Amino acid sequence: MNTKRRSMLSGEIVKKAILDSFIKLNPVVMMKNPVMFVVEAGTFVVLLMTLFPGYFGTEGRVGFNLAVFLILLFTVLFANFAEALAEGRGKAQADTLKKTKKEIMANKVTGNSVKVVPSTELRKGDVVIVSQGEMIPGDGEVIDGLASVDESAITGESAPVIKEAGGDFSSVTGGTRVVSDRITVRITSDPGESFIDRMIALVEGAKRQKTPNEIALNTLLVSLTLIFLIVVVTLAPMADYLGIKLEIPVLISLLVCLIPTTIGGLLSAIGIAGMDRVTRFNVLAMSGKAVEAAGDIDTMILDKTGTITFGNRMASEFIAVGDTTVETVAEWAAVSSVKDETPEGRSVLELMKKEGYTYPTNAAEGAEFIEFKAETRMSGIDLPNGRKVRKGAVDAVKAWVSAQGGVIPTDLEQKGNAIASEGGTPLAVAVDNRIYGLIYLKDTVKPGMRERFDQLRKMGIKTIMCTGDNPLTAATIAREAGVDDFIAESKPEDKIAVIKREQAAGKLVAMTGDGTNDAPALAQADVGLAMNSGTTAAKEAANMVDLDSDPSKIIEVVAIGKQLLMTRGALTTFSVANDIAKYFAIIPAMFMQAIPEMNVLNVMGLGSPMSAILSALVFNAIIIPLLIPLAMKGVAYKPMSSAQLLSRNLLIYGLGGVIAPFVGIKLIDMVVHLWV
Numbered sequence: 001m002n003t004k005r006r007s008m009l010s011g012e013i014v015k016k017a018i019l020d021s022f023i024k025l026n027p028v029v030m031m032k033n034p035v036m037f038v039v040e041a042g043t044f045v046v047l048l049m050t051l052f053p054g055y056f057g058t059e060g061r062v063g064f065n066l067a068v069f070l071i072l073l074f075t076v077l078f079a080n081f082a083e084a085l086a087e088g089r090g091k092a093q094a095d096t097l098k099k100t101k102k103e104i105m106a107n108k109v110t111g112n113s114v115k116v117v118p119s120t121e122l123r124k125g126d127v128v129i130v131s132q133g134e135m136i137p138g139d140g141e142v143i144d145g146l147a148s149v150d151e152s153a154i155t156g157e158s159a160p161v162i163k164e165a166g167g168d169f170s171s172v173t174g175g176t177r178v179v180s181d182r183i184t185v186r187i188t189s190d191p192g193e194s195f196i197d198r199m200i201a202l203v204e205g206a207k208r209q210k211t212p213n214e215i216a217l218n219t220l221l222v223s224l225t226l227i228f229l230i231v232v233v234t235l236a237p238m239a240d241y242l243g244i245k246l247e248i249p250v251l252i253s254l255l256v257c258l259i260p261t262t263i264g265g266l267l268s269a270i271g272i273a274g275m276d277r278v279t280r281f282n283v284l285a286m287s288g289k290a291v292e293a294a295g296d297i298d299t300m301i302l303d304k305t306g307t308i309t310f311g312n313r314m315a316s317e318f319i320a321v322g323d324t325t326v327e328t329v330a331e332w333a334a335v336s337s338v339k340d341e342t343p344e345g346r347s348v349l350e351l352m353k354k355e356g357y358t359y360p361t362n363a364a365e366g367a368e369f370i371e372f373k374a375e376t377r378m379s380g381i382d383l384p385n386g387r388k389v390r391k392g393a394v395d396a397v398k399a400w401v402s403a404q405g406g407v408i409p410t411d412l413e414q415k416g417n418a419i420a421s422e423g424g425t426p427l428a429v430a431v432d433n434r435i436y437g438l439i440y441l442k443d444t445v446k447p448g449m450r451e452r453f454d455q456l457r458k459m460g461i462k463t464i465m466c467t468g469d470n471p472l473t474a475a476t477i478a479r480e481a482g483v484d485d486f487i488a489e490s491k492p493e494d495k496i497a498v499i500k501r502e503q504a505a506g507k508l509v510a511m512t513g514d515g516t517n518d519a520p521a522l523a524q525a526d527v528g529l530a531m532n533s534g535t536t537a538a539k540e541a542a543n544m545v546d547l548d549s550d551p552s553k554i555i556e557v558v559a560i561g562k563q564l565l566m567t568r569g570a571l572t573t574f575s576v577a578n579d580i581a582k583y584f585a586i587i588p589a590m591f592m593q594a595i596p597e598m599n600v601l602n603v604m605g606l607g608s609p610m611s612a613i614l615s616a617l618v619f620n621a622i623i624i625p626l627l628i629p630l631a632m633k634g635v636a637y638k639p640m641s642s643a644q645l646l647s648r649n650l651l652i653y654g655l656g657g658v659i660a661p662f663v664g665i666k667l668i669d670m671v672v673h674l675w676v
């Protein structure tokens with residue numbers, strides 16, 4: 001979705017949000033937000049008293065009551081506007097996505113023939129053929145062929161990507177276009193459950209559910225509202241006993257000022273805006289809960305290759321061991337790589353060409369190819385003459401050679417370690433029971449990694465690098481990048497073990513992954529970010545998908561989650577602190593005439609009781625729209641620990657929250673007092 005290029009707020013969205021603010025006045029909708037529902041109920045009561053003063057005996061107060069009614073109405077409208085505005089951007093994105101969802105014709109394979117059917121008739125398991133220029137009719141896995149696919153409809157990225165059968169680049173998304181060649185695809189989703197459908201539902205907020213954190217906060221807000229309701233209701237008879245008559249609109253004003261309307265009005269906007277920030281970052285979060293979990297992460301597990309390093313691990317040198325010549329190492333390295341389609345395998349053949357070495361190009365004829373596997377950490381070929389050629393991680397090849405009764409050359413260890421201590425990956429090359437030498441695979445740490453890990457450390461997040469590489473290479477890269485801990489020679493199942501170990505210690509864990517073998521770990525992690533280029537299994541197991549397939553983005557996602565939690569915390573503190581200050585504006589005003597001693601509490605020196613109440617109410621209302629930009633953008637964010645954050649928040653938003661109303665109400669009162 002081309003969200004990156006979308007401007008923040010168009011006039012269209014604002015217009016729609018204003019309209020929605022009125023639609024949301026429907027009490028059935030309003031009930032979901034108990035704090036604002038109480039305000040709406042109060043508004044209605046004051047409206048009745050304004051319309052029928054004869055019935056309520058409030059003839060002398062019509063002007064004041066009308067003012068209270070209007071201010072209360074705007075309080076509710078402002079809160080609705082905040083939510084509608086936050087929802088608006090998602091709705092606009094959903095509309096764009098829906099346009100890409102027009103009906104596509106599919107070439108469905110049935111038996112030996114191909115039938116053209118509308119994409120809506122496709123079911124899980126159906127097989128379709130998609131050729132150059134055609135749209136892929138549904139989500140699926142490529143089961144045959146290779147094609148370049150334009151995925152800009154969902155990723156906003158115009159450069160086409162290669163999709164091919166087998167491996168980690170086989171998943172395709174419905175609504176994207178094949179720009180060259182032709183692929184056979186097995187459909188993996190039923191109508192209405194596709195990736196685009198899920199995206200539309202997500203950005204539209206149709207399936208938005210309150211997160212556990214939001215529910216907890218809401219419970220607190222409702223409790224506060226109930227307490228103040230009881231306080232205000234019991235105030236009337238007590239005042240009556242003292243011979244003071246408190247008007248109902250005054251009591252409602254007091255109640256509205258005391259209950260946490262600011263955070264009550266902004267709460268859902270903060271959550272929606274947080275989700276929206278993630279989406280604009282081209283990451284799809286399956287739920288708000290996932291985004292919040294990202295903000296609470298204690299441990300982050302990162303792959304070395306491709307996440308911390310660039311990942312284009314390239315063969316840069318052949319090194320002989322024992323009494324072998326470099327030419328022989330190069331030759332066997334090439335033979336072991338003729339059918340190795342991994343970047344590492346291809347780079348071996350490229351290095352051969354560059355260095356001018358030759359190898360028998362017919363080596364692979366009749367041979368059996370041994371594909372690279374993370375479990376074996378080797379790849380190679382079994383030749384028709386019975387010889388077995390392998391290349392792979394040094395310890396893996398050593399074990400393989402030893403199992404066949406071979407001896408390990410004495411200089412292998414030292415030469416391998418020399419590569420590893422430079423951060424490179426040594427691959428040993430062997431034929432049957434003899435090791436010939438090493439391939440030096442070079443990889444580079446991405447720039448800026450150290451700074452990013454420093455930031456994570458300041459937030460109190462521990463980083464663990466996982467790699468299939470040997471301990472020495474792992475240690476070198478870990479040191480260079482500045483991660484806290486690393487696990488070398490790790491197999492996919494080791495990741496699950498680390499996640500479970502951390503979770504057992506009460507930690508929340510985040511990880512990224514793209515392969516099918518990452519899927520269980522992605523599901524186990526509290527935040528699993530799958531790459532869009534990855535397999536369907538990985539994407540389904542994860543609770544977030546990065547449309548740009550950049551695994552290091554997990555760091556920014558955590559920052560966005562943290563900012564969301566911080567914003568909510570800050571505005572809650574501000575809101576409650578505000579209400580305390582308003583108490584000092586209203587209470588003295590209510591009792592001033594009957595109990596002159598109360599005037600000592602009138603610290604603000606407000607004009608008259610009426611203008612004090614109206615000014616407090618006006619401040620209470622306008623603070624909501626004033627804080628909308630902060631709620632949507634998030635509070636300024638600096639990496640620091642939770643404890644530091646708490647004290648900083650209390651200082652800025654707590655103290656600020658007490659002071660702001662004193663200044664604000666006083667200023668408003670100076671104007672309002674001119675009339676009342």
Ligand SMILES: Nc1ncnc2c1ncn2[C@@H]1O[C@H](COP(=O)(O)OP(=O)(O)OP(=O)(O)O)[C@@H](O)[C@H]1O
Pocket residue numbers: 303304305306340342344345372373374377378379391392393394425426427466467468469470
């Ligand atoms: N094409 C290949 N042929 C033979 N061995 C390989 C090949 N690619 C990698 N290896 C070896 O297998 C090891 C594990 O590779 P794998 O891709 O599973 O993990 P990794 O890339 O080192 O780590 P990460 O988890 O960060 O991706 C590598 O360290 C290397 O020694």
Ligand SMILES: [K+]
Pocket residue numbers: 256257258259260261262579620
């Ligand atoms: K309030």
Ligand SMILES: [Mg+2]
Pocket residue numbers: 305
């Ligand atoms: Mg790898």
